Amino acid sequence: LENAPDQLGIYTTRMDRLLSADKTDKKFEDVRFEAHFAGQGQEGFELVQQALAEENPFAVAFVDIRMPPGWDGIETAVRIRKIDPEIEIVMVTAYLDRSLGEIIQSVGAPDKLLLLRKPFDPEEITQLALSLTEKWNLVQQEEMHWKELETILMSTPAGIFTLGRDLLITSWNKAAERITGYSANEVIGKPCIYQRVAEDQKCHKCMINFEDPTSREIHEKEITLTDKSGRRRIISKSINYIRDSKDRVVQAVESFWDITDLKDAYEQLAREVKERERLANKNAVMVERGRLARDLHDSVTQSLYSITLFSETAKQLASSGKHDELDNCLDELISSSQAALKEMRLLVYDLRPSVLKNEGLAGAIQQRLDSVESRSNIKGNLFIEGQGELTELEEETIYRIVQEALNNALKHSVATNVDVRIVIEDDGAQLEVADNGIGFKLEDVSDKGGIGLKSIRERVEHLNGSFSVEATDEGTTIIVQIPRKTKPATYVIE
Numbered sequence: 001l002e003n004a005p006d007q008l009g010i011y012t013t014r015m016d017r018l019l020s021a022d023k024t025d026k027k028f029e030d031v032r033f034e035a036h037f038a039g040q041g042q043e044g045f046e047l048v049q050q051a052l053a054e055e056n057p058f059a060v061a062f063v064d065i066r067m068p069p070g071w072d073g074i075e076t077a078v079r080i081r082k083i084d085p086e087i088e089i090v091m092v093t094a095y096l097d098r099s100l101g102e103i104i105q106s107v108g109a110p111d112k113l114l115l116l117r118k119p120f121d122p123e124e125i126t127q128l129a130l131s132l133t134e135k136w137n138l139v140q141q142e143e144m145h146w147k148e149l150e151t152i153l154m155s156t157p158a159g160i161f162t163l164g165r166d167l168l169i170t171s172w173n174k175a176a177e178r179i180t181g182y183s184a185n186e187v188i189g190k191p192c193i194y195q196r197v198a199e200d201q202k203c204h205k206c207m208i209n210f211e212d213p214t215s216r217e218i219h220e221k222e223i224t225l226t227d228k229s230g231r232r233r234i235i236s237k238s239i240n241y242i243r244d245s246k247d248r249v250v251q252a253v254e255s256f257w258d259i260t261d262l263k264d265a266y267e268q269l270a271r272e273v274k275e276r277e278r279l280a281n282k283n284a285v286m287v288e289r290g291r292l293a294r295d296l297h298d299s300v301t302q303s304l305y306s307i308t309l310f311s312e313t314a315k316q317l318a319s320s321g322k323h324d325e326l327d328n329c330l331d332e333l334i335s336s337s338q339a340a341l342k343e344m345r346l347l348v349y350d351l352r353p354s355v356l357k358n359e360g361l362a363g364a365i366q367q368r369l370d371s372v373e374s375r376s377n378i379k380g381n382l383f384i385e386g387q388g389e390l391t392e393l394e395e396e397t398i399y400r401i402v403q404e405a406l407n408n409a410l411k412h413s414v415a416t417n418v419d420v421r422i423v424i425e426d427d428g429a430q431l432e433v434a435d436n437g438i439g440f441k442l443e444d445v446s447d448k449g450g451i452g453l454k455s456i457r458e459r460v461e462h463l464n465g466s467f468s469v470e471a472t473d474e475g476t477t478i479i480v481q482i483p484r485k486t487k488p489a490t491y492v493i494e
Contacts, residue, residue: 041071045079048087058087059136060129062116065093074098077107085109086139088132094118162242163252167192170251179235179258181228192254222259234260292347300347303340307333342410345372361395365402365420376410379417386424394482397459398422398431401467404456405433405478413437413476428465428483439471456480 036058038044044063051057061080065073077089089112091103096117104110116128153160159176161169168191172184220238227233237256241249310333317326356364362384369380390398402420409415415437423430453469456478460467465482 040068041073041076041079044076045071045083048080048084052084057084059133060088060090062090062092062125062129065091065098066095074103074106077113081107081109086112086136086143088112088114088136090114090116090128090132092116092118157257159254159256159258161187161254163192163254165250176256179227179233179256180225232260233258234263300340300343303336303343306336307340310336342376345375346407346410356395356399361390361399361422364399368403368406369418369420373406373410373418378410378415380406381417381419383419383421384424385422386429388424388426388429390424390429394429394463397463397482398429398480401431401456401459401478401480402433409433409435409437409476413439415475426484428481431480431482432477434475434477436475439473439476 036047038047041063044061048058048061061077063073063077063080067073067076071079073091073093077091080087081089089107089109091107091114093115094117096115100115103115104113107113114128114132116125153171153173156173157175159179160171160173161176162171164170168189169187170189172182172187177183220236222234222236224232224234235256236259237254240253240255242251242253244250310329314326314329314333317323317329355367359367362382366382369382373380406418406420409418413435415435418433418435421432421434456467460480460482463482465480467478467480470477470479
């Protein structure tokens with residue numbers, strides 16, 4: 001027929017003559033079809049059989065009920081229907097000696113069977129052939145579409161099944177069989193599988209409601225079920241709905257995945273992470289103990305050793321009456337004692353729990369100034385400006401840089417005043433730590449660090465920021481810029 005390779009079978013010599021004559025009529029010049037003719041029933045049956053073998057089946061068969069000697073039209077239609085259930089059959093007759101019910105009962109498939117009474121005109125028969133062929137085409141396309149969907153359904157790794165309004169299973173794919181151990185024959189036509197194997201048997205009824213207008217939504221849930229072999233499985237499931245032309249829910253589609261191995265792996269990973277955290281904390285404690293031991297040896301122990309030496313020397317000078325030298329020795333003794341006290345305060349402060357999370361950036365810095373600098377006769381001033389907000393990483397970085405700068409001022413600058421100024425804006429933050437000490441010599445600063453600058457540089461680079469150091473005999477100023485936009489880290493020492 002028109003624009004299609006589908007064939008039109010017509011089994012009557014009278015119709016053969018009629019259609020042959022009509023092909024020359026201009027009214028039908030745009031109608032194209034391929035018609036095959038048979039003089040009697042068996043010949044027509046063989047045509048249908050051959051077309052099926054060639055995978056080019058007929059769309060429509062017009063069968064005259066009264067035939068030449070041999071099979072009559074009814075027997076011919078019955079045999080054709082048996083080998084090709086999809087073909088559209090039109091029974092043609094002028095004299096109906098059987099009832100329509102008898103014909104339908106014999107041939108079957110009433111949705112693919114029509115009765116056409118003679119006489120008829122060319123337009124009628126041509127339009128009927130075209131309409132039935134179009135119907136046949138649509139049916140074939142729909143069946144192909146459903147076969148494609150069925151192939152996808154059966155090959156997907158997710159278990160999928162459908163439920164009717166009676167909550168009975170209507171389809172069951174291979175993945176569902178693999179996950180649960182139940183075959184399609186064991187579950188189709190029976191209640192939802194979850195009602196039999198789920199540990200929480202209420203989980204299913206509470207999720208499906210065919211009368212609820214919001215049932216178009218997808219529901220997701222995790223449940224635990226026991227498969228046919230008795231193995232406990234953790235299932236992640238979701239529900240969607242199929243609706244008819246009136247937007248009524250007619251079926252529920254269940255998809256589910258076996259996430260047992262995934263959950264087990266996640267739990268194992270969580271245990272490993274927890275164990276690594278424990279080991280890391282233990283290692284951190286060991287590292288911190290080593291650091292404290294080195295700091296005690298390098299600073300406090302040396303100061304205490306100096307105090308011991310100056311004390312013994314002072315005792316000897318006092319015994320010998322050398323008072324001028326004794327005064328100098330006592331001054332050194334006092335200086336060493338003060339240095340040891342400063343180092344001990346820093347070490348004790350480092351041993352305290354972090355106050356940053358509890359007090360915030362401003363509170364943590366102020367507590368440091370009150371706990372260390374004020375007790376060392378250094379006036380500490382904190383200024384915070386701007387309306388921006390810092391991330392946790394930015395707060396942590398700024399706090400550690402302030403600590404390092406204050407430690408430098410306390411240990412090396414002989415300062416009496418230190419100002420900490422922080423400006424926080426939407427596009428970034430600026431930190432400035434300035435003291436009024438004696439500064440330091442540029443040659444004391446190298447790429448390897450020098451009085452804590454290496455640590456500051458590494459922290460700034462981590463945030464793609466920049467910093468500069470200005471050191472004179474009137475004091476030291478450290479300026480840090482932390483942008484919100486990524487750019488190469490820079491640092492300058494003046």
